[in-house]
Amino acid sequence: MSIIKKLASQTAVYGLSSIFGRFLNYLLVPLVTYHFSAMEYGVVSEFYAYAGFFSVFLLLGFETGYFRFRDKHNTSKDTAYSTALIFVVLVNLGFFFGILAINSRLSPALHYAEHPEYVLYFTIILTLDAIASIPFARLRAENKALRFAGIKIFEILITVILSLFFILYWPKLASVYPQLWLSKLYHPEIGIGYVFLANLTASICKFMLLSPQLLSIRWGFDRVLFAKMWRYSLPMVFIGFTGIINEMLDRVLLKHLLPYDTHTNMQMLGIYSACYKLSILMTLFIQAFRYAAEPFFFAYADKTDAKPVYAKVLKFFVIFCMFIFLLVTLYIDFFKYFLGKDFRVGLNVVPILLLANLFLGIYVNLALWYKLTDKTGLGAVVSLAGAILTVLLNIAWIPKYGYVGSAWATLLCYAGMTVLSYLLGRRYYPVNYDVVRVLIYIGLGVDLYLGQQLILQKLNIAPWLPASGLMAVYALTVFLFEKPARTK
Template sequence: MYKKLAIQTIIYSIGFIFPRIVNYIFLKFFTLFFKREEFSLYTDMYALSFMVIGFLSFGLENTYFRFLYKKNYKKEIVFSTVVIIQLFISSFFLIISINLIKYLSYIIGYQKHTEYLFMFFFIIFFDTICILPMAWLRANDKPLQYSAINIVNILIQSLLIIYLFFCYTYDNDKKTGFFFIFQCINSFTDKIGYIFFANMISSLGNLFLVFPILLKEVTISKFNKILAINMLSYGVPIMLGTIAFSINENLDKILIKRCISDEINGSYSACYKIASFISLYIKIFKLGIEPFFFKKSKDSDAIHYYEEITYMFILFGLIFYVLICGNINLFMKFLIDKKYHIAISIIPIIMMGNLFLGVYTNLSIFYKIIDKPIIGTYISLVGVFITFLFNSIFIYYNHSFMIPAWGTLISYGSMLIVLYLWGKKEFFKFCNQKIKNIIMHFIFALFIVFIIKKEMEFSLFLQFLYLIIIFFIERKRFINLIQ
């Protein structure tokens, strides 16, 4: 069971990690090239768009996986129905947003850069359409194609960014034939917009790559109205939960930009990206595990698999956390320019908050497979309330960027606790010993990170000691993992 899961996860990881590595390489370039206030504009647009994508996705990816493994629906009908729903929602969004672009740019404070919004409307449109074909690849055990598409996508974007920034610094007296393309792009946007333009083209390229799947697998005649209604009923609560997650993840950056300054938001956002290393681990785990979760949902021993995999997720997540926090100065040196380092203190806090979120994501499978995604909506609202509470304190009483960071940690931690208390009677059967082990692992990891922060000269020794102790304690599980 574990071998196939591990192989697929590794292949998915290549397609997921490579683009992120490229993005982190560009992070160093952007923080060197841009002023902090310019970097703030870059991150703000992505924060806003992430919230919109959370709405437009309508929870249809999870919905597709859930209905795909229901015995009373054919696979081709499920896929055709869910894709047609997504196409309708995305097309409606694109038409409305283009027509309201001037009003929207005024509302969010981008009157001078309506072209940013124009490009992001198309990025969002292309990306939402690609969600389900990419999910189809995962559901049909095609990790190589999935990874290849992701790699081609990031290569297109990277080459375009390099080209545009090279032309920006190029001597105008030595123009080449390629310079004409740059002049066309430069005529309607600035150097921040170059990144958005490159993203738009790569998103369009992604659509072309998955288009054969849409042509082959989607048929209008296979659209099922009753199934569509059931899918929307299932997906809307997930969508509300996704929006809540988007608020938890992005409200701090949106408010810091507008309530303190672009300079502080630039530093906060750059350091937040370092903290997002833990999100890479969570996403990789999710790519390989989530389809497996739904496949196993009908098995009599499904709960055993969920619990054991969740335990391993926590164990490896804490190892990842210790290693990143133990080498935080090294990561900062190589990935972010010095002028952004003032927000370095948020990284351990945000990372632990994201790890809580990862555990929550794994445990949230219980309400999805019993067809009660509304539970996730209610719990997400708890998180949103805490996020708004901390950000209100931040706005009115103390403009310290540490307050939103602690808000993120407490929000995700509270969501995890509520979810566990909600599901433990009916679904989670973790024995008391396993719960005690999990708590001790958290305490031990936090203790090691605390000591490392105080005694940086012993950082490598403490990390090595931590790994030895963990392997000794959990040696049976590690051995089973590779068998």
């Protein structure tokens, strides 16, 4: 349990920074959805969907490759780090200058001929963020969670402050004091583009804060090590790409497959994307866990009790994820106010997306089998299966069921990947997971959510009353189930 507590403490540090930082960023959702239309928010959602795909290719799996080889075969940590960093920098510089050269043709092709700056902003953001991923990986590997967290929080603070300035303060300043030099710099036709400018400025500030990790190393490029890292990391690109398909493709396809006109399709995309944000608490926890768990899994793999520890990690992970599921779904009448009124028609997808993210988190736990056994090729097969399922279900269900079909496709995709990964893990790296108890916690959480829906249909009471009682039932059940394990 001491090892799990250590992992939990690391997750807490990453989690507090992510939760605090993302909570600040989360406040941008009501800011944007109350001040821009669903169609304009759809523009933001579309660009971030594209950004997810490009981020995989711009990093090429070398973040995980660095973790794998920084301590392997007595390789110099600085050599592994600088080899990965130099390669990622060269790839991203090529990407930036390539987009810069074709932007005059690319922007019209994306139907943004009037705003080519959107593409340029995102190109710079993607380039800086991809390069910054390697220094961030080094901070994680060296257990410098506080510095990692501090930089992440600062980035989010800059984003939030500038967004408030661009969207709220600057337009009012320009209208009240039009003769000020600052007022003359404001251009209302940029509109939603100011959201992109806030993110761009934050990315630049983050990059500057990482300069010690970028400069204070012994530079070197080991060709032999690079070949090993390339062979290991290349399947991770495929895994990452298919993962982005599972996570982002629905928001790309909704624009094209919904059976309405372009304006309405973009509205539906904006509604779905905004409601997706209500699953942010689950996403935050998974991200924080991932930051802490990935280096932990690699570092602890040679211990004699590694597999029992991994099994306990998964169980407690599911316990906490179901707590988040219940917190959001039972108190949805509170969380809905984070969205503008026009966006709340899509709240029915929130429980589906929360469960989808739960299975994604379980898959993150189970995926250690192919990372620790260097069978990343088989891991790519699992991701490919999920991507194929995502594509087929979205194509089949979006025209019939709209964004609700996309939500169900996401859930079935991650659930299917979880089952397939578990079965392959049983063969190549068997861990005795407590499957029965994990399923009990998931089933209990879903039953409590459905129970609240039934209570609210039968009784005219405030939703928070049954919500609080059902949360107490879940907490008591966990306590009774886990108490014997703690007292042994």
